[in-house]
Amino acid sequence: MFSAARSLTSFACRTGINHARVAPSVRSLAAFQTADKHTLVLVRHGESTWNLENKFTGWVDVPLSPKGHEEVVEAGKLIKEAGIVPDCAFTSLQQRAIRTLWHILEQTGLMWIPETKAWQLNERHYGALQGLDKQQTVDKHGKDQVLVWRRSYDIPPPTVDPSSEHHPSNDPRYADQEFPTDWTESLKTTLERVTPYFETNIAPQLKDGKTVIIAAHGNSLRALVKHLDNIGEDVIAELNIPTGTPLVYELDDDMKPIPQEGSFAPLNGRYLGDQDAIRARIEGVKNQTK
Ligand SMILES: O=C(O)[C@@H](CO)OP(=O)(O)O
Numbered sequence: 001m002f003s004a005a006r007s008l009t010s011f012a013c014r015t016g017i018n019h020a021r022v023a024p025s026v027r028s029l030a031a032f033q034t035a036d037k038h039t040l041v042l043v044r045h046g047e048s049t050w051n052l053e054n055k056f057t058g059w060v061d062v063p064l065s066p067k068g069h070e071e072v073v074e075a076g077k078l079i080k081e082a083g084i085v086p087d088c089a090f091t092s093l094q095q096r097a098i099r100t101l102w103h104i105l106e107q108t109g110l111m112w113i114p115e116t117k118a119w120q121l122n123e124r125h126y127g128a129l130q131g132l133d134k135q136q137t138v139d140k141h142g143k144d145q146v147l148v149w150r151r152s153y154d155i156p157p158p159t160v161d162p163s164s165e166h167h168p169s170n171d172p173r174y175a176d177q178e179f180p181t182d183w184t185e186s187l188k189t190t191l192e193r194v195t196p197y198f199e200t201n202i203a204p205q206l207k208d209g210k211t212v213i214i215a216a217h218g219n220s221l222r223a224l225v226k227h228l229d230n231i232g233e234d235v236i237a238e239l240n241i242p243t244g245t246p247l248v249y250e251l252d253d254d255m256k257p258i259p260q261e262g263s264f265a266p267l268n269g270r271y272l273g274d275q276d277a278i279r280a281r282i283e284g285v286k287n288q289t290k
Helices: 029-033 049-053 066-081 095-107 134-141 143-151 187-207 218-229 275-289
Strands: 038-044 088-091 115-117 212-216 247-251
Touching (some): 038 187, 038 218, 095 212, 187 218
Parallel strands (some): 088 115, 088 212
8 A cells, every 4th residue: 555654744834833822912802712722724726727627637736727716815815804824734735725725825924834735635536537528427427427436435436547647656746655556536545544644744733722724625625524524424425615715613622623603514614705605616516517
């Protein structure tokens, strides 16, 4: 199997200033009242060029579309308006998530905070489907089969050929990892790399009083919220995460979400922004394979 050695550790995060522990004179009363809460902001990247073209993306490193850039600039403004000040940031090795994080940090005036990039936060690898048109794949294999590949919990898409440019062993950014020749990922196997990464590298920062932002992907975040909100396998199949929309969690000391007003069941986090527009974005993700 593969090793987890590639992740840059969260050492950098530990060197960041802890906003939760700054002098009382600069802290608001509200901050004191919520001192036992740990704030975690999740953001799926903005619309990518392949979201726009409706292609299976996975680990293909496509950029944000013009609309995607706009979405995440707006996400940064929303985070700033909400008064949320991340102390450290995590993202994947994929430019659509990295660029999303950078836009948000720029908008919030926090480009200086420590950021950690880890392949474990990458999108779910889509196996042999990467690069294919989603609607053409429905036309060829049927809607039900494609839905199984997209949203079933533990049935992965067909494996990618080891000689393909889409196999991670042919991508220099994964040079110090080992991946099986028959590589593909289901949501289950994605969760099996996202969750240990969260527990080992991110949860300690939260427990240390840091506010953390994670800019990642539709399925790596579905895996993470399944874990945080303890969502069942059948329910997670129905859950879609919109692009470029901050999802704010307040966690207790055991990293269990504290229910918030305005959260979208089955999530206990709340999305920032126009709630109707967010619903429309969620429907848009769902309807990529009608
Ligand atoms: O193509 C992908 O990698 C993902 C996210 O865009 O798509 P889906 O919504 O089908 O999981």
